Amino acid sequence: GAGVSQSPRYKVAKRGQDVALRCDPISGHVSLFWYQQALGQGPEFLTYFQNEAQLDKSGLPSDRFFAERPEGSVSTLKIQRTQQEDSAVYLCASSFPPGTAYEQYFGPGTRLTVT
């Protein structure tokens, strides 16, 4: 079946521009996560949704970062007034807890470059 998809795959933004990154999770998956991965580092948690409710946004680095999932399916990560330090790969993952396994399925990521 279809996996997690993300768009665009690549985004170049000039410093100060706003960007919106989209995530289409696996159909029926309740949980959705956003991660940020800097070059040479492991992914770092940004925020978590259960259906449409944003239950954890402790990893968002600043108030320029905003995420939403209004209908409990597609999610959008928005970054306002982008800065060079925002350059990273943004990964989306979804999961539907099958007992205790709770594995997360990741999309290919969106590579954001801020110039």
Add this chain to the structure above:
Amino acid sequence: DAKTTQPTSMDCAEGRAANLPCNHSTISGNEYVYWYRQIHSQGPQYIIHGLKNNETNEMASLIITEDRKSSTLILPHATLRDTAVYYCIVRVATGANNLFFGTGTRLTVIP
């Protein structure tokens, strides 16, 4: 979630077993050991997880020591496509806990 320690990098000859170690000396009784890998330019991929017992699936085997303070991921016959960064993560397998990846082990399979 408990912290894990992994070697930065490892090499393995194609066709041989790749044994990737992970230390998690502060693991709690209700924390599982998970392994994910990330092939270049792709998102992380789940491999296997376990609590106490050794586990095996079509991708790999997971060996957890009796005191649960360390574990080893075994790829029995490594191929070039197994070249990736491998992440060992310990976490409670309930609720909606996010994953703490660390920097992982970069495994290079050599022809």
